[in-house]
Amino acid sequence: MNRWPEIRARSFDGSIDRPVALENLLSRKEQEQLRSIATVLEFNRGKTPIFSDGEEARFVYLVDEGVIRISRCAESGQRQILAFSVPGDLMGLPDGGRYVNSAETVSAARIYRLPWQRMQQMMLADPQFQLNLLMKVVHDFRQAQMRIMTLGQQNIYQRLASFILDFLGIPEFYDEKRSLLKLPVNRFDLADYLGTAPESAARAFARLESQGLVRRLTSRTIEILDIDGLQLLRRGPRRGHSAETHDRIPPSLQEHNA
Amino acid sequence: MNRWPEIRARSFDGSIDRPVALENLLSRKEQEQLRSIATVLEFNRGKTPIFSDGEEARFVYLVDEGVIRISRCAESGQRQILAFSVPGDLMGLPDGGRYVNSAETVSAARIYRLPWQRMQQMMLADPQFQLNLLMKVVHDFRQAQMRIMTLGQQNIYQRLASFILDFLGIPEFYDEKRSLLKLPVNRFDLADYLGTAPESAARAFARLESQGLVRRLTSRTIEILDIDGLQLLRRGPRRGHSAETHDRIPPSLQEHNA
DNA sequence: CGCCGACTTGACACCAATCAAGATAAGTGG
DNA sequence: CCACTTATCTTGATTGGTGTCAAGTCGGCG
Numbered sequence: 001m002n003r004w005p006e007i008r009a010r011s012f013d014g015s016i017d018r019p020v021a022l023e024n025l026l027s028r029k030e031q032e033q034l035r036s037i038a039t040v041l042e043f044n045r046g047k048t049p050i051f052s053d054g055e056e057a058r059f060v061y062l063v064d065e066g067v068i069r070i071s072r073c074a075e076s077g078q079r080q081i082l083a084f085s086v087p088g089d090l091m092g093l094p095d096g097g098r099y100v101n102s103a104e105t106v107s108a109a110r111i112y113r114l115p116w117q118r119m120q121q122m123m124l125a126d127p128q129f130q131l132n133l134l135m136k137v138v139h140d141f142r143q144a145q146m147r148i149m150t151l152g153q154q155n156i157y158q159r160l161a162s163f164i165l166d167f168l169g170i171p172e173f174y175d176e177k178r179s180l181l182k183l184p185v186n187r188f189d190l191a192d193y194l195g196t197a198p199e200s201a202a203r204a205f206a207r208l209e210s211q212g213l214v215r216r217l218t219s220r221t222i223e224i225l226d227i228d229g230l231q232l233l234r235r236g237p238r239r240g241h242s243a244e245t246h247d248r249i250p251p252s253l254q255e256h257n258a
Numbered sequence: 259m260n261r262w263p264e265i266r267a268r269s270f271d272g273s274i275d276r277p278v279a280l281e282n283l284l285s286r287k288e289q290e291q292l293r294s295i296a297t298v299l300e301f302n303r304g305k306t307p308i309f310s311d312g313e314e315a316r317f318v319y320l321v322d323e324g325v326i327r328i329s330r331c332a333e334s335g336q337r338q339i340l341a342f343s344v345p346g347d348l349m350g351l352p353d354g355g356r357y358v359n360s361a362e363t364v365s366a367a368r369i370y371r372l373p374w375q376r377m378q379q380m381m382l383a384d385p386q387f388q389l390n391l392l393m394k395v396v397h398d399f400r401q402a403q404m405r406i407m408t409l410g411q412q413n414i415y416q417r418l419a420s421f422i423l424d425f426l427g428i429p430e431f432y433d434e435k436r437s438l439l440k441l442p443v444n445r446f447d448l449a450d451y452l453g454t455a456p457e458s459a460a461r462a463f464a465r466l467e468s469q470g471l472v473r474r475l476t477s478r479t480i481e482i483l484d485i486d487g488l489q490l491l492r493r494g495p496r497r498g499h500s501a502e503t504h505d506r507i508p509p510s511l512q513e514h515n516a
Numbered sequence: 517c518g519c520c521g522a523c524t525t526g527a528c529a530c531c532a533a534t535c536a537a538g539a540t541a542a543g544t545g546g
Numbered sequence: 547c548c549a550c551t552t553a554t555c556t557t558g559a560t561t562g563g564t565g566t567c568a569a570g571t572c573g574g575c576g
Binding site (some may be wrong): 076078082093096120125127133134137139142148193236 | 267330332334336351378381382383388389391398410413452453493494496
């Protein structure tokens with residue numbers, strides 16, 4: 001059990017057009033440095049809480065395996081999923097001594113728990129290490145800004161296209177040879193991530209399918225038919241023509257129409 | 259001119275409910291530390307570019323006076339304003355050696371320009387200073403997450419209420435005695451910040467006015483009539499009743515629930 | 517006074533939230 | 547294994563929200 005898994009090539013939120021290089025995740029060396037003060041947490045199943053908004057923050061966490069959802073509830077009670085954390089991501093940085101987000105597993109996961117006090121000592125003792133962590137936080141900051149762009153400017157279909165495109169760079173979820181994307185989340189989580197309702201998320205899939213961009217095999221397994229079309233959709237204006245995306249309709253879908 | 263101005267009590271984006279304490283801005287000591295390697299830039303007017311998306315990033319910037327808008331253009335050409343920077347805020351952190359956002363003055367401003375190379379040296383030489391900067395970035399990260407909440411869950415009226423409430427804590431803009439708020443931005447900037455169209459921003463003001471929450475004296479000067487009402491609006495559901503604001507339920511929104 | 521940009525308002529069409537009702541998949545107990 | 551319950555997902559209908567075009571108003575400045 002002292003194997004240390006390979007670091008994934010890119011962070012979850014990175015877009016296709018701006019590939020996120022390895023240095024934006026914590027490097028193997030940095031992770032090893034952190035592991036020396038870590039406690040391993042193993043989770044067998046999804047929906048298990050790791051930390052919660054408002055708790056005193058004595059630990060930060062490093063994802064080693066699996067997917068974690070980072071969320072916060074608005075005062076209205078509405079949940080917003082701020083990000084999905086994948087291996088190499090850091091989470092649980094305190095603000096005023098407390099967590100400001102909640103984190104739950106989405107699937108089985110292995111996570112390293114790091115005492116924040118000792119983290120700080122390490123950072124003070126090794127400024128280069130601290131600088132690397134700083135750059136990691138800056139990177140996460142950029143990812144948050146990209147989500148501001150998405151939520152501020154794109155309609156639901158475009159947001160879904162962005163979400164899908166983000167996943168195509170992660171081999172763990174996308175089987176490139178067969179063009180199969182395995183979504184790690186259900187429609188509820190997806191809706192809370194996109195800032196919409198589950199029904200709208202389902203409708204967005206339906207429309208992408210009607211335009212020949214993807215095909216739903218099951219609700220969690222999507223065949224990707226037209227990456228260029230997805231990118232065009234994402235880049236287009238919010239109020240774009242909906243009718244026929246671009247002229248092509250895959251042979252499998254000719255509706256004799258009505 | 260070696261006076262060092264008082265640090266504002268709170269950062270721009272902080273909400274009323276979660277007051278942002280002084281330590282989230284750079285402290286006076288930290289700012290002085292930075293000033294030792296800084297070049298002062300003075301801007302007499304708004305709309306002057308400071309740095310632009312894609313440029314090689316050799317400097318970071320510290321706002322001393324005035325308001326700066328941080329923006330990015332989507333591939334569709336649509337501009338999104340990610341944040342407004344106020345005194346004590348840091349901006350221009352590079353990603354991959356380049357700026358990823360653009361910054362322009364909104365009003366007259368004084369800004370300290372810091373060579374990024376020397377900044378890094380300073381951070382390596384003084385880990386405590388670096389840790390303070392890290393916490394500052396973490397705080398900005400939180401602010402970005404709060405914007406994700408706002409954009410993902412709130413309608414235009416609520417976003418405008420959030421925007422207004424954010425400003426009420428800044429004495430530079432809000433004359434508490436006379437309940438007068440002086441907006442530093444025009445409707446275009448406001449719309450790009452809220453993720454909507456200028457027309458919708460105007461309509462949102464009209465509706466807040468029709469509900470007796472605010473009154474427009476000029477397009478940039480707003481009289482605040484009902485702070486509680488604004489907070490209720492912000493906290494409410496996205497699809498809430500608009501008609502009469504004031505048959506309000508006390509904010510003790512206990513989750514009695516069904 | 518007249519121009520021009522910023523702002524506002526109206527009209528209209530499209531988007532998306534909500535309620536409601538199936539349809540499908542996943543458990544659960546017999 | 548099947549019948550049943552349940553959760554998840556999908557689709558339809560309806561209504562309110564909001565982007566867009568267009569027209570009009572206001573204010574500042576020459």
